[in-house]
Amino acid sequence: MLTLGIVNTYDRIKIHEAHYRSIARAAPIAYAFGFNLALFDYPFKMNAEELVGFVKDKTTIGSSGKYLEELFRAGKFFVFDLPDKGFQPQFGSPVVTTSHPAREKHVRVEALAELICKKKSFLFLIGLGHKGLPQELFDMAEYHLDITSKGVSLETCTAIGAVPAIVAGCVGQAKTHKQL
DSSP states (O other): OEEEEEEEOSOSSSOOHHHHHHHHHHHHHHHHHTOEEEEESOSOOSOHHHHHHHHHHHOOHHHHHHHHHHHHHTTOEEEEOOOSSOOOGGGOEEEEEOSSOOTTTBOOHHHHHHHHHTTOOEEEEEEESTTOSOHHHHHHOSEEEOTTSSOOOOOHHHHHHHHHHHHHHHHHHHHHHHHO
């Protein structure tokens, strides 16, 4: 199981356009590349089903929430508070996406693709907000991934598109090489 996890570091109290637009942008990406979508620490006081309706009413992005609704119906859309001691185990190993991975936790996307082919599950964490992901997530995560492999920092929505696309592409290549 692969999950795209977006961690809100933007504003934890007040709902901003950036919150629901990030959800609307992430949903078609998660759907297209076969990922679950999990939100952490968003300021909505709603469950996943209510949030689908809210996002559908607020934006036309992602075919007006069509893909968010598809994810929800398939049991692939989740809303959580940020955990103190670890992420939900069903999502597998947390992977912090960063342009500055710690040397001892750094993993290349090709290595993750090999593990995914062996049925390992991963939660790819992307920060929403200029602060990026909090340090405690860097400490908690088993792996750190620089999706660019060049230390290039990506804006949130760019990372939301790049991470699943590149991971899915590498998994596809790894599967093809195994068949040869």
